[in-house]
Amino acid sequence: MFRADTDTLVRLLPFPELIKALAAAFVAGANVPLRHSHIIESGTDTGTSLLMPAWDAEGYYGVKIVNIFPGNRAKGLPGLHSTYTLFDARTGAPLALLDGDVITSRRTAAAAALGASYLARPDATRLVVVGAGRVGGLVGPAMAAVRELDDIAVWDIDPDASQRCAQRWRESGLPARAVEQLEPAVREADIVSCATLASQPIIKPEWLAAGSHLDLIGSFTPAMAEAEPACFAQADVWVDTEEALMKSGDLLNAIAAGRWRADALIGNLTQLCRGQIKGRSNDQQRTIFKAVGTALEDLGAAKLAYLGLKNA
Incomplete structure (x- = not known):
């Protein structure tokens, strides 16, 4: 193994190759059961374990296990640990053991870029990344793989974090800068990508320019939200999978506020990648991509990594 x-x-898992691998995974499809969730209790310690399986017709089966233990902070340990195990789907033999955190963060940023490849304007050059954490810190390089960007602004609630992120990107050759004021940066942006754990909306509808693309990849539960419900009014919306309609606080809030309807959904990444539906249709259209993540993406990333290890 x-x-x-x-x-x-x-x-x-370089982004150009990873984005292509995810596109191929959405075209091919896979069996993706709903994730399992278990409460783990041992003495006075309690945590949650999430199991996310997927398998495909090519003969690969993978399971990501995510363990979330809030009490770890008091022990000086990370609150989240994640591993990914790839198996031969025909024999059950283990093929690779991988860092689940790396798989998750890189496939999330790559899926956002894959969505933007269909939904952002072809001439989009200005990107704003909201959130400079584990995923947000990868969005700049991922988006640069699908659009020729000449300005990448990054904002975080922690100004030092945005400065560090911008510095890393500049060192890798990207035209990055940290900003302290989010509104003016969003107003000037062609692509706005949110990768936060916000429980209250950050992005206001009046900030979004005509023809802009709003990418929401941070929130993944009904209690989380990154954009005000009115952002969805007069916008065309795509999701990564239909599961977003059940999990996304952004979508659920917009529906509850009467600013968007589930039957107005244009489609998902599978349909985009298979050419079953169209992406952006004109330069003035406001587009939104809402993602909550899927084990299909984990499997696609793990397969790419395994083949790289095998052929090294």
Whole structure:
């Protein structure tokens, strides 16, 4: 069984190749059961374990296990640990053990870029990234793989975090800058990508320019939201999977406020990648991509990494 440390796994998942791998995964499809959730109790310690399986017709089966233990902070430990195990779907034999955090963060940013490849204007050059955390810190390079960007602004509730993120991007050759005021940056942006854990909306509808693309990839539960409900009015909306209609606080809030209807959904990434529906249709159209993540993306990323290890 192959194993990859964090640095090796990052090298095995460069964004241009990862975006292509995810597109191929959505075209091919996979069996993706609903994730399992279990409460783990041991003495006075309690945590949640999430199991996310998927398998495909090519003969690959993978399971991501995410363990969330809030009490770890008091022990000086990370609150979240994640592993990904890839198996041969025909024999059950283990093929690779991978860092689940790297798989999750890189496939999330890559899926956002895949969505933008269909939904952002072809001439989009100005990106704003909201959130400079584990996922947000990858969005700039991912989007740069699908659009020729000449200005990348990054904002975070922690100004030092945005400064560090912008510096890393500049060192990698990207035209990045940290901003302290979010509104003016969003008003000037062609693409606005939100990768936060916000429970209250950050993006206001009046900030969004005609023809802009709003990418919402941070929130993944009904209690989380990154955009005000009115952002969805007069916008065309796509999702990564239909599961977003059940999990996304952004979508549920917009429906409850009467600013959007579920039957107004244009489509999902599978339909986009298979050419079953169209993406953006004109330069003035406001587009929104809402993602909550799927084990299909994990499997696509793990397969790419495994083949890289196998062929090294």
